[in-house]
Amino acid sequence: MSSEDLLRAGRERREVEPPAPEPTGDVVLELDGVSKAYGETPVIEDLSLSVYEGELLTLLGPSGCGKTTTLRLIAGLERPTGGTVRIEGEPVAGGGDAFLPPEERDVGVVFQEFALFPHLTARENVAFGLADRPETERERRVEDLLELVGLTDHGEKYPEALSGGQQQRVALARSLAPEPRLLLLDEPFSNLDVDLRVEMREEVRRILDEAGVTAVSVTHDQEEAMSISDRVAVMYDGQLEQVGAPERVFQQPRSRFVASFLGHASFLAGTVDGDVVRTGLGPVPMERVHGLTAEYDGSDIDVLVRPDDVAARAADGDPNGRVVNRRYLGPTVLYRIELDSGDTIGAMHNHAAEVPLDEPVRVDLAADHDLAWFPRGRRRMADGGRDG
Amino acid sequence: MATRSVPAVLRGGEGRELPLGLTLLAGAVAAVVLSPLVWVLASALEASGWLDLVTRPTTVRVFVNSALLVGLVTGASIALGVPMAYLTVRTDLPARRSFTVLLAMPLVIPSYIGAFAFVSAFGPRGELRDLLVPLGIEQLPSIYGLFGATLVLTLYTYPYVYITTRASLKSMDGRLVDAARTLQHTRWEAFKRVTVPQIKPAVAAGSLLTALYTLSDFGTPAIMRFDAFTRVIFVEYNDVLGGGRDLAALLSLQLVAVTFVILAVESRVRGSGVETDRTAKGSTVRLGRWRWPAFGLCAALAALALLVPLAILGLWLVRGGGGIGAESLAFRPSYALNSVGVAAIAAVVAACCALPVAYLSARSDASLAWLIERATYVGYAVPGVVMGLALVFFGARYGGALYKQGLILLPLLIFAYVVRFLPQAVGSTRASFLSVSGTLPEAARTLGRTPTRAFRDVVLPLVAPGVLGGAALVFLTTMKELPATLLLRPPEFKTLVTYIWTAQQSGHYGLAAVPALVLLGVSAVSMLVILYVEGYDVE
Numbered sequence: 001m002s003s004e005d006l007l008r009a010g011r012e013r014r015e016v017e018p019p020a021p022e023p024t025g026d027v028v029l030e031l032d033g034v035s036k037a038y039g040e041t042p043v044i045e046d047l048s049l050s051v052y053e054g055e056l057l058t059l060l061g062p063s064g065c066g067k068t069t070t071l072r073l074i075a076g077l078e079r080p081t082g083g084t085v086r087i088e089g090e091p092v093a094g095g096g097d098a099f100l101p102p103e104e105r106d107v108g109v110v111f112q113e114f115a116l117f118p119h120l121t122a123r124e125n126v127a128f129g130l131a132d133r134p135e136t137e138r139e140r141r142v143e144d145l146l147e148l149v150g151l152t153d154h155g156e157k158y159p160e161a162l163s164g165g166q167q168q169r170v171a172l173a174r175s176l177a178p179e180p181r182l183l184l185l186d187e188p189f190s191n192l193d194v195d196l197r198v199e200m201r202e203e204v205r206r207i208l209d210e211a212g213v214t215a216v217s218v219t220h221d222q223e224e225a226m227s228i229s230d231r232v233a234v235m236y237d238g239q240l241e242q243v244g245a246p247e248r249v250f251q252q253p254r255s256r257f258v259a260s261f262l263g264h265a266s267f268l269a270g271t272v273d274g275d276v277v278r279t280g281l282g283p284v285p286m287e288r289v290h291g292l293t294a295e296y297d298g299s300d301i302d303v304l305v306r307p308d309d310v311a312a313r314a315a316d317g318d319p320n321g322r323v324v325n326r327r328y329l330g331p332t333v334l335y336r337i338e339l340d341s342g343d344t345i346g347a348m349h350n351h352a353a354e355v356p357l358d359e360p361v362r363v364d365l366a367a368d369h370d371l372a373w374f375p376r377g378r379r380r381m382a383d384g385g386r387d388g
Numbered sequence: 389m390a391t392r393s394v395p396a397v398l399r400g401g402e403g404r405e406l407p408l409g410l411t412l413l414a415g416a417v418a419a420v421v422l423s424p425l426v427w428v429l430a431s432a433l434e435a436s437g438w439l440d441l442v443t444r445p446t447t448v449r450v451f452v453n454s455a456l457l458v459g460l461v462t463g464a465s466i467a468l469g470v471p472m473a474y475l476t477v478r479t480d481l482p483a484r485r486s487f488t489v490l491l492a493m494p495l496v497i498p499s500y501i502g503a504f505a506f507v508s509a510f511g512p513r514g515e516l517r518d519l520l521v522p523l524g525i526e527q528l529p530s531i532y533g534l535f536g537a538t539l540v541l542t543l544y545t546y547p548y549v550y551i552t553t554r555a556s557l558k559s560m561d562g563r564l565v566d567a568a569r570t571l572q573h574t575r576w577e578a579f580k581r582v583t584v585p586q587i588k589p590a591v592a593a594g595s596l597l598t599a600l601y602t603l604s605d606f607g608t609p610a611i612m613r614f615d616a617f618t619r620v621i622f623v624e625y626n627d628v629l630g631g632g633r634d635l636a637a638l639l640s641l642q643l644v645a646v647t648f649v650i651l652a653v654e655s656r657v658r659g660s661g662v663e664t665d666r667t668a669k670g671s672t673v674r675l676g677r678w679r680w681p682a683f684g685l686c687a688a689l690a691a692l693a694l695l696v697p698l699a700i701l702g703l704w705l706v707r708g709g710g711g712i713g714a715e716s717l718a719f720r721p722s723y724a725l726n727s728v729g730v731a732a733i734a735a736v737v738a739a740c741c742a743l744p745v746a747y748l749s750a751r752s753d754a755s756l757a758w759l760i761e762r763a764t765y766v767g768y769a770v771p772g773v774v775m776g777l778a779l780v781f782f783g784a785r786y787g788g789a790l791y792k793q794g795l796i797l798l799p800l801l802i803f804a805y806v807v808r809f810l811p812q813a814v815g816s817t818r819a820s821f822l823s824v825s826g827t828l829p830e831a832a833r834t835l836g837r838t839p840t841r842a843f844r845d846v847v848l849p850l851v852a853p854g855v856l857g858g859a860a861l862v863f864l865t866t867m868k869e870l871p872a873t874l875l876l877r878p879p880e881f882k883t884l885v886t887y888i889w890t891a892q893q894s895g896h897y898g899l900a901a902v903p904a905l906v907l908l909g910v911s912a913v914s915m916l917v918i919l920y921v922e923g924y925d926v927e
Contacts, residue, residue, distance in 0.1 A: 115828050115831040118850065128845075
């Protein structure tokens with residue numbers, strides 16, 4: 001086996017590795033090979049994804065990756081160029097000429113800027129989707145929802161008289177009112193102040209749980225995605241990079257992009273040599289590297305190192321690097337360290353710890369979990385210490 | 389692949405493909421609105437010996453006269469409008485807020501009423517001479533001709549430059565000037581290098597309005613007896629026996645061509661605009677010992693433009709009557725009702741026509757939608773006298789018996805109003821469509837509404853004020869329209885405007901006081917509507 005074959009085998013093997021416990025239950029939404037292009041410009045290519053009953057799945061990715069377009073395809077606000085969208089097994093787009101318009105899909109949407117109707121009060125906004133229900137039922141439902149989102153006293157106000165957080169609650173109540181099969185949230189927190197954002201995250205999660213609705217949200221904020229979601233689907237350049245529970249996607253990213261997008265990531269060049277990987281931080285036992293086996297002996301790999309996986313201290317005789325940059329972040333300090341091996345890695349320390357700048361330091365691995373790795377790519381992506 | 393953009397997501401997905409029905413409707417409006425241009429062209433092509441007519445000395449003289457008038461009025465308007473805007477926005481001018489309003493007020497006075505008043509005040513047998521005769525002054529310099537036309541048109545059109553410049557000075561980040569001054573620039577250098585480039589597009593836009601108004605204005609040159617395009621066209625048109633209609637047709641075509649040239653020039657200048665989002669107020673300029681001279685300048689300008697016509701109208705009102713032979717000319721309330729009637733119909737029709745055009749252009753960035761919207765602006769480029777003439781040509785040619793009996797005239801007149809003032813309705817309606825986010829109808833659809841019902845329940849209630857504002861503007865400007873009304877009205881049909889015109893022509897000035905004051909009231913309301921629609925603020 002040549003080393004290239006090995007690498008290929010490695011990649012394939014990694015893709016069929018045993019999955020983390022996946023959600024069980026009924027599939028509410030299924031995207032099957034969906035693609036979308038504007039004229040010649042592809043925005044989404046061959047995207048397949050299933051969302052299960054009761055879960056909150058977040059599409060996460062940088063702006064322009066196609067996540068909002070995906071949401072609009074699900075809502076019926078765009079037509080896919082190819083592939084099929086199914087809701088509860090029923091094809092709503094694709095699969096022949098089938099296209100169910102948004103008003104017949106039974107899908108609720110919380111829009112990015114909330115899209116509250118400015119000429120209607122909060123109560124009238126919530127009642128908007130209930131036009132076909134008997135009046136008494138409609139009133140009771142509106143009342144219930146206002147209570148659910150904690151706005152019982154603000155029903156008669158117009159959107160402009162409500163704060164950002166209150167507007168979001170109205171938007172949520174409005175989209176939940178017709179009891180949709182699926183709720184979509186487009187960057188639901190991007191319009192809120194930073195302080196409010198964290199508070200509303202918890203609140204929205206509570207409301208969704210209470211309503212027991214299946215939801216898909218979209219965001220570019222990895223912290224937000226990881227803190228509220230049952231599963232995260234990372235998108236890049238119109239394609240799905242990885243889907244899974246937040247912890248798993250963070251710790252075992254399947255691509256360098258996912259690794260870098262979810263937090264500071266440094267890649268440590270290494271060579272598999274017997275039962276260790278030789279790196280700029282010294283030999284790392286093979287069993288510390290997730291899924292690395294003996295068949296990779298002799299091949300070059302990159303080990304993913306997050307800033308809290310390493311510890312640096314003033315060198316006392318055996319230095320292996322030099323601090324080239326120090327960024328004070330308040331509670332912690334982020335150091336960028338150039339290793340003697342040529343790699344640059346980031347190291348995170350408590351604000352009280354003192355690591356000398358521009359002097360030799362000693363860096364050691366301090367991770368208490370298995371490290372992820374990638375076959376040596378053409379480009380080394382070192383992100384330690386730079387803005388991520 | 390990394391630079392993928394998601395072009396029109398924000399505009400609403402499915403709406404990007406032009407909806408067929410809407411496009412056809414808007415296209416039909418555009419085509420109908422463009423049709424008068426065809427008649428202008430057709431009547432000019434039919435003119436006998438057009439080459440001879442074009443090169444005739446009269447034609448050349450008229451062109452030179454108009455160019456001169458437009459140049460002088462536009463130049464003078466910039467010279468007045470820009471400093472006044474600067475004084476009222478940036479300095480500690482005394483009574484700054486009062487002047488902000490007062491200096492924009494001349495726009496309320498239709499220029500023909502201004503011209504009328506100035507002739508009565510400063511003409512050969514005017515009020516001023518009557519006051520000066522006891523002092524031994526028998527002769528005043530003539531108000532007629534280029535001087536009078538320039539004076540009156542400048543006084544009543546400089547506010548276009550003033551208002552647009554003000555808006556741009558206010559929206560400009562005042563700290564930019566402060567920044568320039570910390571970089572060793574004097575106040576004047578900072579103005580030249582920072583302020584001027586920023587306000588240039590606004591000054592150009594205001595100048596465009598001034599130039600177009602001057603070029604198309606009929607009343608002022610007519611009253612000032614200055615041979616600009618509009619006056620000569622009107623005179624030649626009435627000279628049926630002398631064969632003047634051919635010349636009128638040719639001059640009309642020339643006038644439209646000149647208008648398009650002005651529009652083209654402006655669109656070039658406008659391209660250089662820089663938009664800033666930040667609008668912090670910079671430090672106020674202290675005028676020091678120039679404070680009171682500046683005050684005097686502003687006061688004199690406001691007095692000349694506002695007090696002269698008001699004083700003259702007041703004088704007429706007090707003196708009353710029109711003297712001998714005026715009984716048959718007495719004012720009847722039905723004239724006012726006629727004015728209101730045609731204006732109301734024109735307003736409703738214009739608002740209905742504007743709706744599909746504005747909706748299409750606000751929701752689609754296809755070039756066809758842009759083209760249709762631009763086409764409806766042709767009214768700006770076709771002066772009233774040309775529009776009237778084109779429709780007379782059309783009526784005489786194809787109206788047959790209907791035209792001879794005068795039955796087709798009123799519909800033609802309303803059509804002329806609609807074409808001329810449609811841009812106001814489209815502009816106002818389009819702005820309100822643009823202010824309604826495309827996600828609102830989408831939200832309605834995810835809540836179970838069909839596209840039609842989403843439009844009715846969500847979009848229509850939100851754009852209603854803009855549609856009404858546009859209709860109100862058309863109504864008010866129609867009330868004041870002079871040349872097309874003169875050309876197209878049925879013989880016995882009199883309105884406020886034609887009544888004022890008759891009173892002026894027959895020398896019974898006193899009769900014009902009441903209708904003129906009514907029109908001033910109408911204009912004042914229309915100003916308020918414009919200011920409301922455009923968000924002009926006094927601060």
